Amino acid sequence: xxxxxxxxxLAALAFPGLAHADEQTLTLRSYQPISIxxxxxxxxxxxxxSPKVDGYVVGVTATVVDTAGVEEPIQNVMLHHIVLxxxxxxxxxxxxxxxxxxxxxxxxxxxxxxxGEERTRIDLPTGYGYANRGSDYWGMVFMLMNHRxxxxxxxxxYTVRYVTGETLTPVRxxxxxxxNCDADPIFNVPGGGKVFSTFSRAAELTMPESGRFVAGGAxxxxxGIRLDLTNRSCSNRLLFRSEPTWxxxxxxxxxxxxxxxxxxxxxxxxGIPVRAGDRLRLKALYENSLPHTRVMGIMILYxxxxxxxxxxxxxxxxxxxxxxxxxxxxxxxxxxxxxxxPLAAGIGSTFLRDFQFGAQRVELRRGARFRWxxxxxxxxxxxxASGPVGFASPSRASGSFAVRFTKRGxxxxxxxxxPTQMTQVVTxx
Numbered sequence: 281x282x283x284x285x286x287x288x289x290l291a292a293l294a295f296p297g298l299a300h301a302d303e304q305t306l307t308l309r310s311y312q313p314i315s316i317x318x319x320x321x322x323x324x325x326x327x328x329x330s331p332k333v334d335g336y337v338v339g340v341t342a343t344v345v346d347t348a349g350v351e352e353p354i355q356n357v358m359l360h361h362i363v364l365x366x367x368x369x370x371x372x373x374x375x376x377x378x379x380x381x382x383x384x385x386x387x388x389x390x391x392x393x394x395x396g397e398e399r400t401r402i403d404l405p406t407g408y409g410y411a412n413r414g415s416d417y418w419g420m421v422f423m424l425m426n427h428r429x430x431x432x433x434x435x436x437x438y439t440v441r442y443v444t445g446e447t448l449t450p451v452r453x454x455x456x457x458x459x460n461c462d463a464d465p466i467f468n469v470p471g472g473g474k475v476f477s478t479f480s481r482a483a484e485l486t487m488p489e490s491g492r493f494v495a496g497g498a499x500x501x502x503x504g505i506r507l508d509l510t511n512r513s514c515s516n517r518l519l520f521r522s523e524p525t526w527x528x529x530x531x532x533x534x535x536x537x538x539x540x541x542x543x544x545x546x547x548x549x550x551g552i553p554v555r556a557g558d559r560l561r562l563k564a565l566y567e568n569s570l571p572h573t574r575v576m577g578i579m580i581l582y583x584x585x586x587x588x589x590x591x592x593x594x595x596x597x598x599x600x601x602x603x604x605x606x607x608x609x610x611x612x613x614x615x616x617x618x619x620x621x622p623l624a625a626g627i628g629s630t631f632l633r634d635f636q637f638g639a640q641r642v643e644l645r646r647g648a649r650f651r652w653x654x655x656x657x658x659x660x661x662x663x664x665a666s667g668p669v670g671f672a673s674p675s676r677a678s679g680s681f682a683v684r685f686t687k688r689g690x691x692x693x694x695x696x697x698x699p700t701q702m703t704q705v706v707t708x709x
Contacts, residue, residue: 571670
């Protein structure tokens with residue numbers, strides 16, 4: 281029998297103007313404690329508690345707490361990202377996904393909420409809700425970072441504003457991702473461009489049904505400039521732009537490039553109209569003077585199904601009061617461990633296994649092709665911290681990854697899952 285932790289808190293008074301007659305604020309946390317090694321990075325998935333009565337989700341936020349239920353500051357444990365999904369429900373934009381080792385399989389859950397360092401808060405407009413049955417099961421995918429030299433044990437805690445006893449207009453979550461249906465949906469900004477140069481990745485979606493987007497949020501990484509959603513079927517008009525607000529503290533040791541502290545969100549009673557068959561385009565834009573590795577471009581929107589006219593007029597969407605867009609800070613990642621061992625000149629490959637690169641100091645000629653072989657048993661990756669060109673491999677426990685080095689210089693590499701343990705320097709002459 282599953283144990284459900286339902287702590288009913290201050291109720292709807294904390295949300296003036298958004299409250300319902302039968303709204304509760306439920307504070308839930310993951311069943312299993314999550315152990316993180318010193319300076320560790322942990323990824324995982326698990327079934328989590330969900331409301332046990334029929335109703336509607338009208339708001340969600342999440343954080344990390346210690347075993348006593350006290351919130352962990354970002355300087356201790358960072359919630360790098362979290363995705364909540366309803367198990368057994370059909371996802372609107374993905375039916376088949378690729379796992380970390382490149383295997384394909386069916387998607388058996390509907391993604392309905394996500395956040396990263398920007399701590400996205402979803403508040404649906406009054407009258408709208410994400411329908412949930414008391415018999416539904418929820419699952420969670422997460423990635424956490426421990427920035428201290430001591431091990432820690434934490435829980436993911438999420439707050440759900442939940443309405444019962446009345447009928448709301450149901451919304452359907454629409455997940456947009458420039459690398460959709462991938463367990464590791466990353467891409468890499470190569471860098472090396474002039475100051476103010478940019479790099480973009482985009483993906484398109486054909487809308488499965490008509491309706492109005494009544495709320496939405498987005499996720500970018502360090503170096504991000506904005507995410508644009510346009511309707512190509514309506515003269516490429518802009519539907520929603522999410523921009524980053526910077527200002528998170530620099531957390532040491534610097535284990536990854538900081539993301540923004542906020543991304544523009546929106547909520548609209550009228551909603552942004554789209555029609556079945558419309559071709560929507562999501563474009564993630566990053567600055568390109570420096571490499572930015574393992575970045576993402578994700579947007580989640582909430583669609584209220586409704587018949588709309590072709591290219592119907594767009595409403596005036598209220599401005600996000602927490603948004604203060606600006607240029608991303610320039611960050612050069614250091615290596616947290618100095619590579620050691622003899623210089624391996626002219627070799628064609630090496631291995632990664634727990635927890636080291638086989639050859640930590642490598643010298644190659646320009647144009648050489650080099651291969652890394654993953655020897656497990658844990659998952660690892662090859663990621664550029666700094667260098668002439670940014671690249672990163674998938675995180676894998678088996679298989680291999682190869683790169684042809686066409687630009688000379690010094691490439692400082694690390695495993696993003698074990699940044700204080702696994703480093704390598706490749707010098708290209």
